[in-house]
Every structure is written in structure tokens, then in C-alpha cells.
Amino acid sequence: MLVFRSEEHVNRWCEMRGLDRGAVFTPEQLWALAKPWHGKRLDRGWKRFTPAEAEGVFAGAGLTGPFWHL
DSSP states (O other): OOOOSSHHHHHHHHHHHTOOOOOOOOHHHHHHHHHHHHTTTTSTTOOOOOHHHHHHHHHHTTOOSGGGOO
């Protein structure tokens, strides 16, 4: 994960390296994703999310679109 100052910074960074732009999200969305994604991993009996469950976690953080489909 990389942190950028602005959308323009993301675009410039990708252009300079000849890379396609990937997913971009805000710190608030990152926190909304991190809480359910990592919150119970140390619990006894924790199980990995199914693809459908993972997409639900992504959507709950406002992360939608083709990049987030598994």
C-alpha cells in the first residue's frame, strides 16, 4: 500500500512508472476495512472469509467496483 497526497499525485506516480492505476481508497475506508478484516483473527475458531463474505466486507467499507470483485 502506498499513501498519496492527492488524486493527481496518484496519476503522476503511475504515469512516471508506466503502471495502470489500481484501487484508491481513503484512510476512513481503510479503517472501515481493517476493523472487520483483522478484528477477530486472533479469536479461537477464526475462519478465513469466503469470497462472498470478503466482498461483503469490502462493500461495507464502501469499496465497490470491478477491482473488489473476487
